[in-house]
Amino acid sequence: PVTDGSRELHSLCAQLEFLLQFDLKEKRSFFGQRKDYWDFLCQGLARCRQEHEGIHFVTSLDKLKTPVGRGRAFLRYCLVHRQLAESLQLCLLDPESLCEWYYARSPFLSPKRREEILGSLYELDGVTFHLAL
Secondary structure, X not given: OEEOOOHHHHHHHHHHHHHHHOOEOOOEOOOOOEOOHHHHHXXXXXXXXXXXXXXXXXXXXXXXXXXXXXXXHHHHHHHHOOOHHHHHHHHOOOHHHHHHHEOOOOHXXXXXXXXXXXXXXXXXXXXXXXXXX
């Protein structure tokens, strides 16, 4: 199993975060805080009318104060529970939302790239992750 000490884990999480932040449009909350991929994921999963346990878990953690911190915790949660590909796929279903959150260079806006990314993420479901949440 992959643990917190695995070098590959840190590389994987860095690449996932880079991918989710690549060509992300600058958005601000009502109070001026910069939105990040965490906000995109929350909105995408809320649109599917599903209560996602990962979102619920992350929002219950008082120590997490920033969208980036919450996003990282969500990625780890999804890796442990083998839900990353499915969760991201749900967020990528709505083309209007993708255009609202991402500029044209985002790989999420290319059907071929999106399929490649999701295919790779579904392969991760076969890997066991033992991470501290």
